Amino acid sequence: MDLAAQIANGFAVALTPINLLYCFIGVFIGTLVGVLPGIGPISAMSLLLPVTLSGTPESGIIMMAGIYYGSMYGGSTTSILVNIPGEATSVVTCLDGHQMAKQGRAGPALGMAAFSSFIAGTAAVVGLMIIAPFLASFAVAFGPAEMFSLMVLGLVIVTFLTQGSMLKSLLMASAGIVLGLIGLDSITAQARLTFGRIELYDGIGLVPVVMGLFGVSEVLSNIEQGIKRTVTNTAIGSKLPTSDDWQRSRGPIWRGTVLGFFLGIIPGGGAVIASFASYALEKRVSKTPERFGKGAIEGVAGPEAANNAAAGGAFIPLLTLGIPPNVVMALLLGSFVIHNITPGPLLMMQRPDLFWGVITSMYIGNVMLLVLNLPLIGMWVQLLRLPYNILFPMILLFTVVGVFASSNNVFDLYVMIAFGIFGYLARKLGYEAAPLVLAFVLGSIMENKLRTALIISSGEISTFVKKPISAVCLAIAAIMLLLPLIPALRRKREAVALEDGNN
Amino acid sequence: MKSSGLRINNAELWGGAIWFAISLFVVDQGRRLGLGSINHPGMGFMMFWLGLVMAGLSLGVAVQSIKGEGPSLRALWAETRWAKTLIVIAAFVVYALAFTQLGFLLSTVPLMLVLLRAIDPVRWTIAVPLSFGAPLLIWWALKSLLQIQLPSGMFEIG
Numbered sequence: 023m024d025l026a027a028q029i030a031n032g033f034a035v036a037l038t039p040i041n042l043l044y045c046f047i048g049v050f051i052g053t054l055v056g057v058l059p060g061i062g063p064i065s066a067m068s069l070l071l072p073v074t075l076s077g078t079p080e081s082g083i084i085m086m087a088g089i090y091y092g093s094m095y096g097g098s099t100t101s102i103l104v105n106i107p108g109e110a111t112s113v114v115t116c117l118d119g120h121q122m123a124k125q126g127r128a129g130p131a132l133g134m135a136a137f138s139s140f141i142a143g144t145a146a147v148v149g150l151m152i153i154a155p156f157l158a159s160f161a162v163a164f165g166p167a168e169m170f171s172l173m174v175l176g177l178v179i180v181t182f183l184t185q186g187s188m189l190k191s192l193l194m195a196s197a198g199i200v201l202g203l204i205g206l207d208s209i210t211a212q213a214r215l216t217f218g219r220i221e222l223y224d225g226i227g228l229v230p231v232v233m234g235l236f237g238v239s240e241v242l243s244n245i246e247q248g249i250k251r252t253v254t255n256t257a258i259g260s261k262l263p264t265s266d267d268w269q270r271s272r273g274p275i276w277r278g279t280v281l282g283f284f285l286g287i288i289p290g291g292g293a294v295i296a297s298f299a300s301y302a303l304e305k306r307v308s309k310t311p312e313r314f315g316k317g318a319i320e321g322v323a324g325p326e327a328a329n330n331a332a333a334g335g336a337f338i339p340l341l342t343l344g345i346p347p348n349v350v351m352a353l354l355l356g357s358f359v360i361h362n363i364t365p366g367p368l369l370m371m372q373r374p375d376l377f378w379g380v381i382t383s384m385y386i387g388n389v390m391l392l393v394l395n396l397p398l399i400g401m402w403v404q405l406l407r408l409p410y411n412i413l414f415p416m417i418l419l420f421t422v423v424g425v426f427a428s429s430n431n432v433f434d435l436y437v438m439i440a441f442g443i444f445g446y447l448a449r450k451l452g453y454e455a456a457p458l459v460l461a462f463v464l465g466s467i468m469e470n471k472l473r474t475a476l477i478i479s480s481g482e483i484s485t486f487v488k489k490p491i492s493a494v495c496l497a498i499a500a501i502m503l504l505l506p507l508i509p510a511l512r513r514k515r516e517a518v519a520l521e522d523g524n525n
Numbered sequence: 526m527k528s529s530g531l532r533i534n535n536a537e538l539w540g541g542a543i544w545f546a547i548s549l550f551v552v553d554q555g556r557r558l559g560l561g562s563i564n565h566p567g568m569g570f571m572m573f574w575l576g577l578v579m580a581g582l583s584l585g586v587a588v589q590s591i592k593g594e595g596p597s598l599r600a601l602w603a604e605t606r607w608a609k610t611l612i613v614i615a616a617f618v619v620y621a622l623a624f625t626q627l628g629f630l631l632s633t634v635p636l637m638l639v640l641l642r643a644i645d646p647v648r649w650t651i652a653v654p655l656s657f658g659a660p661l662l663i664w665w666a667l668k669s670l671l672q673i674q675l676p677s678g679m680f681e682i683g
Binding site for chain 2: 076187189190192193196197199200203207209210212214215238241242245246247248409410411412414415416418419420422423426427430432435436439442443446450451453468469472473476477480481483
C-alpha cells in the first residue's frame with residue numbers, strides 16, 4: 023500500500039464517530055489540564071489509562087495522544103493571562119505573553135499562541151508521516167545491543183537535562199531501573215523482589231507510581247507553599263493578530279516548528295527544551311532583541327510552535343523503535359501494552375489501521391484544538407478563577423479513583439501514597455522524578471536486551487562497541503556523563519537544565 | 526544556606542546515607558538472586574551492578590555534603606506550611622486503610638470534608654455539597670458508564 027492509501031485508511035479509522043468522540047475528549051482534557059497549573063498531561067493520562075481498557079486500542083490511544091498535544095495548547099493560556107505556566111513547556115511564553123496581556127494585547131497573544139500551535143502541530147504530523155515509515159524500516163535492523171545502548175542514551179539525556187545535580191538524577195534513574203525489575207524475570211519467569219506479595223508478581227503498576235510521583239507529590243508541595251494566583255483583569259478583545267503580528271511571527275513559527283520537531287525526536291529532549299531553544303534562537307536572530315521580555319510577539323509564536331512540533335516529533339521514537347523518549351510517551355507505551363500491542367518497527371506492518379489512525383487523528387485533533395482555544399477561550403479563563411483549595415481535593419479524588427480503577431486493587435492505593443510521600447521528599451532534597459519514571463518503564467526492557475545481547479554474543483562485552491549504532495549511542499552517552507565534570511560546562515548545563523516532569 | 530565542614534543535620538548527608546543503604550540492599554538482593562556468568566547473566570546480574578553504581582553515586586552525594594554543600598534539614602521546611610502537608614498525608618493514609626472496610630462512598634466523603642476544611646478552609650455551604658456530590662457523581666459514572674465497581678465496604682453502600 024502506498025503512502026496516500028495508508029493515509030486514507032488512517033482517516034477512515036480516525037473519522038469514525040467513536041474515534042472522533044475519543045479524540046475530542048482527549049484534546050478537551052488536554053486543554054483543561056494545560057490550563058490548570060498543578061495538574062499536567064502525565065496526571066491526566068495516568069488517570070485515564072484505565073478508561074482506554076473499555077474501548078478499542080485505537081480509540082484509547084487517540085484519546086491519550088490528544089491529551090498530550092492538547093495540553094501544549096492549554097498551557098499558553100495560563101502563561102499569558104496569569105503569568106504562571108500551565109505546563110513546563112509554556113514557561114517561556116510567560117516572558118512575552120504576559121507582558122502583551124499587561125499591555126492590553128492578551129487577545130493577539132492568545133490568538134498567536136493558538137495559530138502557531140496549530141501550524142506547528144499540523145506540520146509535525148506531516149513530518150511524522152514522512153519520517154516514521156523510513157525510520158521504521160531502518161529500525162528493523164536494531165538488535166538487542168543497539169536497543170540497549172539507545173535506551174542508555176535516552177536515560178543519560180534525561181538525567182543531563184533535568185534540574186540540579188546530575189549525581190542525583192543518575193541515582194533516581196538507577197532506582198527507577200531497579201523498581202522496573204520487580205516482578206517476574208522476563209527470561210526465567212521467576213519472581214524477584216516480590217517479598218511474597220502476589221500483587222508484585224506483575225511488577226509495580228505504572229499508574230500508581232506516576233500518580234504518586236507527579237499527582238500526589240505536586241499537591242503536597244503546592245499545599246505547603248500555598249498557591250495564589252491572579253488572572254490579569256484585562257479585556258481579551260479580538261484574538262486575531264494584526265498583519266504586523268503575522269509579519270513578525272512568520273519566521274519564528276517555521277523556525278520553531280523545524281527546531282521543535284527534531285528536538286522532539288531525540289530521546290530525553292522534548293517540548294520543554296524545544297521551547298527554550300526556540301526563544302533563544304529568536305532572540306539571537308532578531309534585529310531588535312531588546313524587545314524580548316517586553317511583549318514581543320515572536321517570543322510567543324516561536325516557543326509555542328516549537329513545543330507543539332516537539333510533541334509531534336516525540337511520537338517517532340515510540341512508534342518506530344518502541345522506545346518512549348519521555349515520561350508522557352512512556353505512559354502512551356503503557357496504553358499500547360494494556361492492549362497487548364508492541365509499538366516498534368513492526369507496528370506499521372502488523373497494525374497499519376492503528377498506526378495511521380492515530381497519526382491522522384492528530385490532524386483532526388489540531389483543528390478541534392483551534393476551535394477550543396479561540397472561540398472558547400472565555401470558558402478556560404473562568405476555569406482559571408477556580409480556587410486551588412477547591413481544586414486540590416478534586417485532583418486527589420481523581421487520583422484515588424484513577425489508581426483504583428486501573429487495577430481494582432487497594433494495594434495500588436498504598437503504592438501511590440508511598441510514591442507520593444517519596445516524591446514530595448525527593449523534591450525537597452532536589453531529586454527529580456522524571457529520570458526515575460522513564461527508567462522505571464525502560465528498566466525491564468533494558469535488562470532483557472542487555473542479557474540477550476550478552477547471551478547472543480557468548481559473553482562478548484565488546485559487542486556493544488563493535489556495532490556502529492550502539493557504539494555511537496554509548497559514545498554520546500559517555501560524553502554527556504563527562505561534560506558536567508568540566509566546571510564551565512557544568513554552569514552552562516545548570517543554566518539550561520529544566521524540570522522535565524511534565525514533558 | 527551553605528557552610529563548610531561536616532554538619533550532622535545536612536540534608537544532603539542524610540539523602541546520601543539513605544541512598545547508600547538502599548544501594549547495599551540492592552547489591553545484596555542481586556547477589557542472592559544469582560549473578561550467573563558473563564555469557565549467561567542471571568536474574569540478579571543487572572541489579573547487582575546497578576546497586577554498585579548506586580552506592581558510588583550516593584557516596585558522591587554524601588561527599589558533596591561533607592564539602593559543605595546543601596541545606597540543613599530545618600531549612601528545607603522553614604517558612605512552609607508543613608503541618609498542612611502532614612494533615613493531608615495522615616488523612617490519605619487513614620483513607621487508604623479504611624477504603625475497603627468502609628467502601629468508597631463512606632470513606633471518601635469524610636476525606637473530602639477534611640481536605641476542603643482543614644487546609645485552606647472552604648465555606649461549609651460549598652464544602653458539604655462538594656464532599657457528598659463529587660464522590661457520588663464519580664461513583665455513578667464509574668458504575669453506570671464504565672462498568673467499574675468501587676468497593677462497597679462492610680455496610681455494602683454503593
